[in-house]
Amino acid sequence: MTLSTSDVAMLAERLDRAALERRAIAKITNEFPDMGWDDAYRIQDALRARIEARGADCHLLFKAGLTSRAKMVQMGVSEPVFGFLKPDGQVSNGDTTPATAYIHPRVEAEIAVRLKRPLKGPGCHVGDVLAAIDEVMVALEIIDSRYENFNFDLKSVIADNTSAAGWVLGEPVRFRPGMDLAHCGIVMRINDAIVSTVAGSAVLGHPAVPVAMLANLLAAQDREIPAGALILTGGASAACAVKAGDRVDLAIQGMGALSVHFS
Numbered sequence: 001m002t003l004s005t006s007d008v009a010m011l012a013e014r015l016d017r018a019a020l021e022r023r024a025i026a027k028i029t030n031e032f033p034d035m036g037w038d039d040a041y042r043i044q045d046a047l048r049a050r051i052e053a054r055g056a057d058c059h060l061l062f063k064a065g066l067t068s069r070a071k072m073v074q075m076g077v078s079e080p081v082f083g084f085l086k087p088d089g090q091v092s093n094g095d096t097t098p099a100t101a102y103i104h105p106r107v108e109a110e111i112a113v114r115l116k117r118p119l120k121g122p123g124c125h126v127g128d129v130l131a132a133i134d135e136v137m138v139a140l141e142i143i144d145s146r147y148e149n150f151n152f153d154l155k156s157v158i159a160d161n162t163s164a165a166g167w168v169l170g171e172p173v174r175f176r177p178g179m180d181l182a183h184c185g186i187v188m189r190i191n192d193a194i195v196s197t198v199a200g201s202a203v204l205g206h207p208a209v210p211v212a213m214l215a216n217l218l219a220a221q222d223r224e225i226p227a228g229a230l231i232l233t234g235g236a237s238a239a240c241a242v243k244a245g246d247r248v249d250l251a252i253q254g255m256g257a258l259s260v261h262f263s
């Protein structure tokens with residue numbers, strides 16, 4: 001830990017303003033190259049506190065990021081990251097969202113899970129996660145790094161709440177024993193052109209893996225993933241840039257489909 005409490009607050013405010021004003025900024029490690037991993041999550045926590053002070057309740061909304069090999073290669077990193085979703089970032093399935101609501105939006109095909117019981121680490125594993133899942137959903141994450149040209153390192157991106165911006169969910173499907181989240185096919189299309197075809201196993205081998213990792217990360221702060229939590233398990237493919245006029249369709253085998261339009 002190298003950042004003072006006032007630096008953490010200043011950087012959270014900087015990132016919050018950049019998001020509110022849809023303005024890209026330089027990555028924060030340019031100015032604070034020695035900041036630690038815990039500093040990055042301290043800034044993310046301070047950012048969440050600012051957002052919750054405006055009336056948002058984020059305590060059941062989690063996301064994993066950088067979970068697929070394709071995404072890690074795209075961003076030049078080798079580890080997943082974790083953040084939270086903002087309630088007002090949700091776009092209803094089939095709806096239109098203005099491209100101007102974002103700085104430089106990209107979309108990611110994801111599997112979302114909702115838990116029926118809490119998950120607490122350390123030692124949380126895939127079996128615990130599978131026993132705790134109540135529902136699964138097709139999910140599209142709309143990411144929007146607050147950094148110029150998506151140019152960042154892992155610490156900067158954690159502080160920036162892992163580029164979280166928008167999210168779309170399909171209809172919930174009851175999770176049944178034997179439902180195979182690793183081998184389900186995932187197809188994303190933009191304007192009817194297929195932009196990715198992958199399987200759920202692209203997410204760290206199984207989408208339950210990042211959920212277990214999140215529970216174990218939170219345990220270090222004596223926190224847990226509460227019952228009822230929604231978790232976007234991370235992009236199964238590289239992220240695709242979108243612009244006004246684009247329509248995105250996402251289908252996952254056994255889970256259904258969703259669509260969203262950018263105006």
Ligand code: 0L1
Pocket residue numbers: 064065066067071075081108141143144145150157162163234235239
């Ligand atoms: O959800 C994600 O995988 C995004 C993680 C942050 C990196 C990025 O902006 O692509």
Ligand code: MG
Pocket residue numbers: 063064065066108110141143234235
């Ligand atoms: Mg994502």
